[in-house]
Amino acid sequence: MTEAEIKHAIFTGLRKIAPESEPEALAPGANVRKVLDIDSYDFLNFLIGLNEKIGVDVPESDYGKLRTLQEMMSYLSARMGGASKK
Amino acid sequence: MPNLGADMEAAILMRWRVQPGDQVKRGDIIAEVETDKGLIEVEVFEDGVVDQILVEPGKKLPVGTLLATIRGEGQPVVRAPPETAAPSSAKAVPEVKPRVRAAPISHVRASPLARRTAAELGIDLKQVKGTGAGGVIEQEDVRHAAAGLKEEKAPAEAKRAPEKLRRAIAAAMSRSNREIPHYYLESPIDLTRSLGWLSERNAGRSVQERLLPAVLLIKAVARALRAVPELNGFWIDDHLQEQEAIHIGFAISMRQGGGLIAPAIHDVHLRNLDQLMVAMHELIPRARAGRLRSSELSDATITVTNLGELGVKTVFGVIYPPQVALVGFGKIRDEPWAEAGSVGVRPVVTATLSADHRATDGRRGAQFLEALNNHLQTPEAL
Numbered sequence: 001m002t003e004a005e006i007k008h009a010i011f012t013g014l015r016k017i018a019p020e021s022e023p024e025a026l027a028p029g030a031n032v033r034k035v036l037d038i039d040s041y042d043f044l045n046f047l048i049g050l051n052e053k054i055g056v057d058v059p060e061s062d063y064g065k066l067r068t069l070q071e072m073m074s075y076l077s078a079r080m081g082g083a084s085k086k
Numbered sequence: 087m088p089n090l091g092a093d094m095e096a097a098i099l100m101r102w103r104v105q106p107g108d109q110v111k112r113g114d115i116i117a118e119v120e121t122d123k124g125l126i127e128v129e130v131f132e133d134g135v136v137d138q139i140l141v142e143p144g145k146k147l148p149v150g151t152l153l154a155t156i157r158g159e160g161q162p163v164v165r166a167p168p169e170t171a172a173p174s175s176a177k178a179v180p181e182v183k184p185r186v187r188a189a190p191i192s193h194v195r196a197s198p199l200a201r202r203t204a205a206e207l208g209i210d211l212k213q214v215k216g217t218g219a220g221g222v223i224e225q226e227d228v229r230h231a232a233a234g235l236k237e238e239k240a241p242a243e244a245k246r247a248p249e250k251l252r253r254a255i256a257a258a259m260s261r262s263n264r265e266i267p268h269y270y271l272e273s274p275i276d277l278t279r280s281l282g283w284l285s286e287r288n289a290g291r292s293v294q295e296r297l298l299p300a301v302l303l304i305k306a307v308a309r310a311l312r313a314v315p316e317l318n319g320f321w322i323d324d325h326l327q328e329q330e331a332i333h334i335g336f337a338i339s340m341r342q343g344g345g346l347i348a349p350a351i352h353d354v355h356l357r358n359l360d361q362l363m364v365a366m367h368e369l370i371p372r373a374r375a376g377r378l379r380s381s382e383l384s385d386a387t388i389t390v391t392n393l394g395e396l397g398v399k400t401v402f403g404v405i406y407p408p409q410v411a412l413v414g415f416g417k418i419r420d421e422p423w424a425e426a427g428s429v430g431v432r433p434v435v436t437a438t439l440s441a442d443h444r445a446t447d448g449r450r451g452a453q454f455l456e457a458l459n460n461h462l463q464t465p466e467a468l
Contacts (some may be wrong), residue, residue, distance in 0.1 A: 017234060020342055025451040037341065040298055046294045060288045060296065 001054060006076050010069070013049040017042045054055040056080060087151040090121060090383040091211025091406075093257035095213055096148045097121040099141055108136045110156065114273055115379065122254035124247065126353060128382060134158045150210025194323075196223035207232045227389045247376060251345040262407050266321075269444040270402050272325065273455040275462055276423055277433045283465040299418065300336075300392055301362045303435075305468045307390055307413050308354040310457035314450050317441060318387045320408040326445045331355070335386030335406060336366070338373045348389050348406060349373050349382035359468060394418055394435065403440040410442035413458075 014023040018036045026035060033043060043063070052056050056079045058066065065075050087098055097119040104116045110130045117128040122258040137155040141147060194211040196204070200223045204211050207228065214231045217221035288296045311318045311332055332355040335348035351365050372378055388409055393401050394417035401414025416436040423432035437458055439465050441451045461468060 018341065039339075041300070044293070044296065044298060057293050060285055074245070074456050 001080055002043075003073065004076060006054060006073060006080070007049060009053045010072055012053070013046045016049060017046055023069075026069055029068050032069060032072070033067070033069050050076070054075075054080065087119070087146045087149050087153060088380050088384060089149045089210070089212070090123070090126060091254070093254045094121060094149060094387055096146050097126070097374070099143050099153065101143050102139060104136045104139075105138050106139055110134060110136060113381075113450075114459055119380075121383075122250040123383060124251075124378065126378055126380055128380045130156065132156060132158060147166050148208065148210055149213060151208040161326045179468065194223060195221065196228075197225065199225045200228050203228045222432045248340070248344045249413040251340070251347070255345055258406055259404050262404050266405050266407060266410075268405060268440050269448055269451065270438060270440050271451045271455055272400055272436055272438040272449065273323070273420075273459060274434050275459045277418055277435055278464060280465040281418070281433050287349070295360075297359055297363050298366070301359050301366065301411070302459065302462065302465055302468060303357060303392065303415055304334055304336065304351065304354060304390055304462040305357075305362060307334060307388070307456055309461045309468065310454050311388065312355070313457040314446070314454040316446050316450060317411040317439075319410060319445070320387070321410050321442055321445050322408050329387040333385045333387045335389035335409070336369070337389060337391035338370055338428065340374060347373050348386060348391070349378050350384075350386035352385065388413065391415070400436045401438050403438065405440055405442055410445040412440040414440065423468045 003049050011023045014021065014032070014036060017038060021036050021060065023032075023036070026032060032038065038046065056076055058075075058079075062075070066072050087099070090097070100118045100120050101118050104110060104114075111133050112131055114131075115127040115132050116130045119126050119128055122267055125391050134156040137157045139154045141151065141153050147153075166242050182373070194214075194422060195216065196211050196214075197218065200214075201211065202210075203225045204214070204223075209228055211223055211228070214227050217227055218224040277299075281299065283300060284297060286300060315328050316326060318332055321327075331353055333350040333352050334354045335350050337346055337348045339346050349369055351362065351369060354362065357365065357437035369382070386406070386409065389402055389403070389406050389412045391401055392415045393411065394415055397417050399416045401416055401418070403414045405412045414437070416438075418433050418435045420431050421434040422429050423434060437455060439451050439455055
């Protein structure tokens with residue numbers, strides 16, 4: 001999966017939870033949950049959506065590594081890269 | 087028309103989902119009504135057969151209006167009396183009572199003439215202000231109420247949904263503030279054990295099966311209510327009606343300042359944590375989409391609100407009438423905590439109880455918070 005596809009999955013997930021938002025307009029370093037007003041229930045659903053789309057299951061202990069778009073991209077890319085090496 | 091909350095006076099019947107002759111089971115959806123809280127699916131509360139549909143869709147109807155009659159199973163059709171028997175007059179009240187009601191039945195004080203007039207005009211006496219001696223409802227009061235409702239026909243242009251919800255919240259909260267003498271208690275609770283247990287449990291599970299801390303809090307509230315059951319119920323007609331079942335109204339905020347709604351999660355005392363999480367997954371999206379069921383709007387016996395996401399430490403909640411209590415949770419934060427002579431850092435949440443002083447006193451409230459704390463110290467037993 002390419003970087004663009006991961007980004008697309010992230011944006012689709014965010015738009016589903018916050019339909020009024022424009023995730024594309026987010027600054028790469030902005031705190032996504034704060035800016036888009038995403039509570040822990042919505043965040044869990046976002047992760048469920050990501051899991052279904054790209055197959056990455058983010059453990060609870062890694063939630064803190066997904067605060068910004070930049071962090072999400074690098075975390076998910078790394079996880080997927082790891083998966084494809086198998 | 088079922089009463090779907092303290093703030094509801096009328097709703098527009100949008101669609102029937104059943105026809106005369108249809109078999110219905112308790113909990114089946116039989117109609118859809120448009121209220122200030124969105125499109126609500128009306129459930130039936132008894133098994134039976136739909137006998138008569140009395141109202142066509144498209145009308146705005148006051149709470150209490152008879153919409154349809156349902157024949158209990160095995161009950162004979164009461165219309166069309168046999169020719170041999172003395173025929174009952176056409177005006178006779180059918181023996182089959184409407185069962186399309188969601189609200190707890192309350193006693194209103196009204197003169198017999200007022201009751202009869204109310205039945206004829208389809209007016210809910212609970213919505214009528216009595217001007218007779220001691221607030222008794224007279225016939226004139228009923229006629230007055232009926233005239234008021236006529237003027238208030240379905241509005242030509244539909245108000246924006248958030249505006250309508252705002253108005254519904256305003257009505258309920260104003261009534262609460264006017265009628266309920268609140269008292270407030272707060273208690274910090276150490277969540278070390280609960281959160282530790284939760285993260286261990288979640289670690290072995292896929293993201294789809296994970297539990298949120300809110301589920302533990304809700305279940306602990308239900309357990310603690312067993313110790314102080316008088317916080318679980320309604321204040322109606324100057325007395326407390328304790329409820330056996332625990333239906334927790336779970337406050338859900340709409341996005342973008344779109345207001346707040348607290349639909350009931352039914353029978354919390356009977357569900358385990360996984361089942362409660364499933365219930366939340368099922369309920370929250372429907373609440374946000376404005377598609378709740380009648381029982382979810384009318385059945386809550388207590389409300390739980392969680393404002394911790396936004397950093398709030400303590401919630402001083404306003405009770406949703408006719409309930410008699412609201413439990414609030416703030417942010418789970420790391421705090422210095424002294425125990426057994428030493429100080430450590432612990433995850434702590436402040437739990438608050440807003441309670442109706444007509445129904446309970448501070449001592450019982452304090453016992454509730456203590457029970458809540460105890461249950462959260464043994465999460466494996468929740």
